[in-house]
Structure formats: structure tokens, C-alpha cells
Amino acid sequence: MINYIIRRFFYAIPILIGVNLLTFALFFVVNTPDDMARMNLGMKRVTPEAIEKWKHERGYDKPLVFNGSAAGSEKFTDTIFYDKSVKLFVFEFGQSDSGRDITYDIKQRMWPSLVIALPILLIGLLTNITFALLVAFFRATYIDFWGVVLCVTLMSISSLFYIIGGQYLVGKLWHLVPISGYEEGFDAFKFVVLPVMVGVASGIGSGIRWYRTIFLEEMGKDYVRTARAKGLSESLVLFRHVLKNAMIPILTGVVVILPLLFMGNLVLESFFGIPGLGSYTIDAINMQDFAIVRSMVFLGSILYILGLLLTDISYTLVDPRVKLA
């Protein structure tokens, strides 16, 4: 398995370079260094000299990817792309274009994101699997039929509706929890309850339908028929055999997103005033802060690769037939 992990580590390097190059190209197609300078210096009374100085200080006055006037390897190294990308590989994110330390900001903002995302994942998983097993248990009955109808209805509603509706009912009308805000430590509880409820509710429709499909597929297999033929009760068949064998597709969906939980949820965090990482990238795109955008995209790709690796490893834990070599 160690060999496999090492190999995957080396596979990741070209992927990360590619992601970096793509982010770089996409960002600079839309924003020129002059635009970035203007955005940072403000909209009023910005002189061309100030723009030039701003670019020079941050190294944005260099050529983007190829420096024709430089000699030797500097043709590639004395460029914006090289300057801004190499340090990422040793996790030195540096300062944002407005002068804040990016690593510090990420460390500060990832925890509130996690405080919301982790309970949503766990409670959501538990709820979805439980209800999916229930509707699978009652397959081809009116409970299954109306359950699926309800799921499709829930899926069709925008997540924004859950947020605004949740805030309106629970926060505004019933006055049970604060509408938005955040505190650190145990005080965070009253602020986290509503976003977690909303997060779970907004994912319930698609979640139940997805797991129901997995369970029904498993239930059609021979070993289930054998179990039933041996006289096991339906609940035992479901919980002891079907659930265990459905773990691989469940893990595929769950483990891959585990590392990404730090990255937060843009809309949820925005509406509930959670100071997480969800809006960090979007704010940076709006402010044309390339330093933050590249750092966040890089971090996102690393976490995604890590998620995929963890998924592969988790297969070996739930299915002894899977061997990583």
C-alpha cells in the first residue's frame, strides 16, 4: 500500500501543475495586472504611476509565462507564473494582494467552516441512510411511492429557499435561535443549529433517493435472495447484509469530500454570517486578488486528490477483496 501511496503522490504533481496553469490562464484572461492594480488602489484618483508602482512591487510587471528578454532558464523563471506558483508547492501562500497573510486567514476561517460542514455531513448521512433503508424496506408500497415523491419535491426546491424559509420560521417567527452570527467555543452551538438543520434538510431529498437506489440494487443480488431463503427477517437482511455491501458506493461519495469540508459552503455561510472559508475564494475573485485565488484553488485540488486517495484506502478497509498495489 505504501508503494501505491507514493505512486499517487507523484501522479499528483503534474495534476497540480496543470491546475495551477489553468487557474493562471483563466484568471489572467479576465483580469490584467492593470485591472488588479486599479481594483486594489481604489476607483478614485488612481494615477498611471501608482498602477505601475503597485505592479512592480508585487512582481506583476513581469511577462506572464515567457520572458523573451531574459537569458537562459530565466526566460521561464523570471515570469509571473513561476514567481507565483513555485512557492505554493511548499505551502507558502504568502500575502494577499491587499497585504494580509493568506495562511493565517485560512487557519482562522477553516474551523467555522468545519463546525458547520461536519455535523451536516454526519447528521445528513445518518438521516439519509436511515430513511433510504426505510423506503427500500417498504419498496413497492405506498410508503415507498410517497417517499420518492416527497424526495423529488424536496430536491426540486432551491437551497436558498431552505435558508430563507428556515431563517424566517425558526429565527424570525418562532424566535428560537439567532437568525445569523457566530461565536467561538461552546457559544457557537446556538448559531450552528439552524444552518446545520437547513444543510441537512436541503440535502435530504437527493440523499435518500441516491442511497435508496444503491440499496435496491444490492437487494436484487443473489446473496440477499439466499439470506431470505434461509429465513432471515427483512430487517436483518437489510441491516446486516445489504448495508454492509452497499458501503463501497457510500464511501465513494463520502470519503472523497471529507478533506473538502474545510472549504466551506458559500451560500450557507453568507446567509448565516459564518466566518468560514466558503466566501473567501468568491470574495477574492470579486476583489481580483490573484494571490488568494491561486492559493485556494491549489489547496482545493490537493484536498480533492487527498480525498480520492483516502477513498481508495477506505475500500481496502470495507472490502477485503480490494488490494492496493
Next chain:
Amino acid sequence: MRVMLRYLVAGIILFLSGCGVQTWNDPYPADEANKNILYSAFADRPKHLDPARSYSSNEVQFTAQIYEPPLQYHYLKRPYTLIPLGATEVPRPVFLDRDGRVLSSASQEVAYSVYEIHVRPGVYYQPHPAFARDASKRFLYHDLDAKSLAGINTLADFAKTGSRELVADDYVYQIKRLAHPRLHSPILGAMSEYIVGLKSYAQRLDKAYESLVAAKGNKEAYLDLDKFDFEGVQVIDRYTYRIKVQGQYPQLLYWLAMPFFAPVPAEADRFYSQAGLVEQNITLDWYPVGTGPYMLTVNNPNRQMVLERNPNFHGERYPLEGEPADQGKGFLKDAGKPLPFVDKIVFSLEKESIPYWNKFLQGYYDASGISSDSFDQAVRVGGQGEVGLTEDMQAKGIKLNTSVETSTFYMGFNMLDPVIGGYSERARKLRQAVSIAIDHEEYISIFTNGRGIAAQGPVPPGIFGYQEGAEGINPYVYRWANGKPQRKSLDEAHRLLAEAGYPGGRDEKTGRPLLLYLDITASGPDDKALLDWYRKQLQKIDVQLIIRNTDYNRFQEKMLKGDAQLFTWGWNADYPDPENFLFLLYGPNSKVGKNGENAANYDSPEFNRLFERMKNMENSPERLAIIKEMVEIARRDAPWLWGFHPQRFTLYHGWYHNAKPNLMANNTLKYLRIDPQLREQKRAEWNHPIVWPFVVLIFLLILGTVPAIVMYVRREYSAPKPPQLNS
């Protein structure tokens, strides 16, 4: 057992009714109840809190409470009046000729103006670690190593603080900082044109900074500005300094009321330049140090910013006089009382307007603007256009403040454009026809809920030179009827269009339809209605409008190159002087070629000549006459379709006092007073927890599982059915 049961029942009843419990939805810590704290919010985190850099309103709302420039605006008086703040009096300029001889009055010979500013003695900085010294008077925290930095995450983690008296040197130091190459002060360009020697000083600093960075290998290395002096600013004694400007520049006084000219102690700059602090985001850009009524004690721009009363504040009193109506409105009830009234101001990050609005209605924010979504819920517009609060708002004791902003949103015509630009009679008539067709009264009604007034010229209300009534209307677009301006008819627009050479919207020479292009940065789905509206306005005079929707970067590029034809833009006053609006039409300030703020590239020699005369004059009947002449020229040439001046609607609760709109001053939080007891009482009244719907919901959910349980039991425990045999 029976007693326990009784308690249990009582507990359930209490829980269901929510009686006798503190409000559950209070987003603030319980120990803040009944405290003299003002609650506000910010939607976008500020980018800079360094007074040399911060310019936008979301930054100045913090810096203006902390830093004290030499002057400030009187809170109540109108027109806006400058009064001393850090200075002992408003300075009067001394005029000098080329040889440095003092002139008795302002004249053509004035080569320089010198402002001598006397600093108020006995003013101390807020407690700050940058001033902390040990027993041998050496700074405690100016040479921090990795060991001393362990456990330091915010400024509050430093064990000791100190202070010192404000001196003239601090004001001069800050003016020098405007030229610091690392700070990129947005006003360096503008000030370099006026303050003697500032431009060359900035060049000297550039070189010195480059050598310093090369030597130290650190961009944050401390550049000691005390080693560099220049002619334009000089310290005369401990409490006096002078600013020398080229020629006459009376608008300097307005700049002296902005945080750009507030004092910064060199010790703070030195302290913050340490690499270990920069890595923790502890910089002067994020942790201001000032002499004002408040100091920033919590700076978490991702969640909350907190201003608390500065224990070293020198003291100030609420104004004794204001406008004649202020007494009746209760704005003088606190006259003469010491400021500030509020102990603490909590700003929470609130990115969305809906939660902000709902929390305002629950009493968790003390004041609020009104978004389009909540306008109908809050405001009732009468048949005659008069505005008032809805019954719901009145029942809550909410009050409404309205004020026309000193801003203008206009549609510009690029005067360099071969079709719509130029100064021929034909081009003028075309622009005037378009000006009549685009109905800004309708725009205000549809897109801003009636919050605004149609502009009659470049100068907004509240600024010297603005004319009300029949005298102030733009005669090329309006006529005065029934006591108000009436937009001219479309027939008039058609006539002008025909005279411009486009009868029926077609070029009389080629017969081709007239196409106009509007460059705009409207990208959201909500903007579709706006774009359709613009098209329809020109369809009224048979002119086709083609919208070129673009992102802001490309838009800026087009404007710099002069590639746009029609465009929309806005300007918010920096200071209450007509020069700050009329310079937007001054030829040498054009966007194309000169990168100025004159986006229409309007260049009328007559207008330019008058502007040069008017800009340095004191407000007087003579200045007013010149302004009228300039506005008349601009209206005739119509380089802008004058657009509208937005109106600000602010709601505040009954416990919030002294909220007089002041569109120029930013340091107004010190004047606000709240009644925390009334607020607590209202919050409890409005936020009674209602538990029963939640319990019912859970009960219904449980009830919903009953059929499943019944079916499960039936399926699992019923006797197996006999196999069916196929016949």
C-alpha cells in the same frame, strides 16, 4: 413522586410557552444585555485601515472614529462647516509671491499658500504596545524575536501598553507617509500637484526604499521617514506645523478633515514593521492607533470588529447649536454633554440584506438602510409622493430619516465620439433629444423605489451652487409648470432629433437608422429589466440603442481609450465644494490621454476658463454667478444626461438618538446616544420564544412514522402466506 410529576408538567408548560426565559435568538453574549453598546454591521470587510490608504466608506467608518485629522465638519450645522478637531482653530492661509514675500490678499500674484496649523496640546494616544517602555525608557516591543512573539496572535496579547502626547511631528510624519512607496496612498497623485515638493519627495523615497529592500531583503523593512524632509511640510515647534501649497488651494481645508491627514506616531510605524507581526497580520493597516474617541479592540474582519471607548480620549462636547429646526427635532437635547455617549460599537459581518433586515426588526441592530426587498414592508408612499412609515414600523417605534446624497449618477456622452460627441449645433441637439427621451423620473420610480431626485445639472443638493425651484431647472430638458419641473414632451425630442439630422430616427443623408451604443457593466440577471428599459426609452424617439454589456475591467479600458459612446457613471462628493463636481467636466481632467475623472472628455474652453477662476474662490455671490454660468454652458452642451441624485433612507429604533444625517462627516458615532434599557425591554417583548410549532412539527414527524411501524410489524410478525400455485 407526585411532586416530581408536578414539576415536570410545570417545566413542560414553561418550555412550551417560553415564559420567563431570556430571548433565545439573541446573537450577542448574555453579559452584554443592558450595556451601552451600539450594534451595527459591515457587508464587505475593509481592505485597509491605514489612514494613508483607506478611502472607501466601509473603511472610513472605522478609521474616522479612531484617527483625528486637524479639522472636522460641524455635526449639526448646514451648509457643512469646518471646525477644529486636532487643531486649535481652522487655519487661514498666508499667501506668498514667487520670492516668498507675504501678500496682503489673494491675487493673481499668489505663488504659494502657507497653512500654519496649531495642534491641540494635552492630547494623548490610545493605550498601545508600540508606546510601552521599560524602566530604562527603552521600547519594550520594538525588537521582538521569535521567542517574544510566541503566543502573540492579536494586539491584545501584549501585556503592556503605553501612550504619549500628540505632537505636530506626528501630523507631518503622516503627510510624509502619503509618499511612502509601499503604501500606495490614493491621494498621492492629487496632493503632489499641490503640496510643494511632495512629488520629488516621493521619488526620493522610492529610491531609498528600493535600496533598503535590496539590502534587507524584506519588503516590510522600516524606512525611517524622519531622515527625509521636504519643503511642503515643516514642523515649527512641538505644537505647530506648516503645509505649503502651490498657488491657492482652498480645498486643502476639506482634505484636512479626512483621515489622510490624521497624525500617525512614528513609533507605531516602527513597531508594526517587524516581520513576526506582519506574519500574524498585525500591521498598521489592520490595527490603527489614534487619539479619537474610540479604539479598535477586536479586529476580525471575517466576523466582527469592535470599537471601544478610548480611555485617553481628550474629551469633546456635543454641539451647542445647529440648524433652526434642530431644537424641535430633539437634536440639541444633549447640547454640551461630554462625548462619546456610547461605550462600545460592535460591527458584525452581515453579507446578506435579508438577515440584516430581520435582525433589525428584532432589535438586534439599532439602525438599518432599506433594501428594495423590504421597501414596501417599511415605507408607504402617498398619492403626492410623500413618504412615511408603514403601520407595522410605527407600532415598533421605528423612525425614518431621509436625505438626498451629495452624489450623482449620470449617463455620459463621449464627446470624442463622431456621432454623439462634438460641439456642433447638430450634435448638441442630438444629445438634448436623448436627454429628453430618457426619463429619469421613471427610472427613479421603477428602479430605486422613488428614492432619488432627477438631476438638473452636475451639482447636487447640499453643495454650494445648487439652485432650487424654477431657477435651477435644466431648460433644455424641463419646463417649470405647476410649481415643479416637467420633462419636455417627446414631440420636442423628435423635433430636436430632426434638427440634428435624424428625422424619424434615420440619418437624413444615408437613410440609415440611427444606432447608439451604451456601454454598461450590468451583469446580473436582475439587470435585464434595466437594459430593456434603456432600449425602450430611445425607442420612444425611434432611435435604436445597442447595449454593450461588459465587465468592469473592459469598461475601464474602453473609457481610457475613448471607445465608449454612451456610458453610465457616478461620483460621490469628497468634500462639499462645487469644484469637486465641476472638475468632472474640466477639459484638462479628461479620461482619454490624461487619465482624469472627466469621463465624457468634455473640453469647452469657455467652461475651462470659468472653472479655473471659480475653483480657488471663497463661496460668494461672485462665485455663485460663475457657477451658474458654467452650469448653463454644460446644460447647453449636454455632455451628460444629468441622471439623478440618490436619496438615502435610514431607519432607526426609538432607543437610538441624535441620528441627524451628515453626508460629509464620517466621525459621527461619537454623537449617537442609545437607551439600552428600552432596547432590552423591546427585545424581550419582540422575541418571545414560540416553541409549540416546533413541538407540533416533531409530533407530526413521529406520527408520520406510525404507518411504517404498523406495516413493519405486520410484515415481520404476520404468519407467512401459503404459496400460490399456478393452475
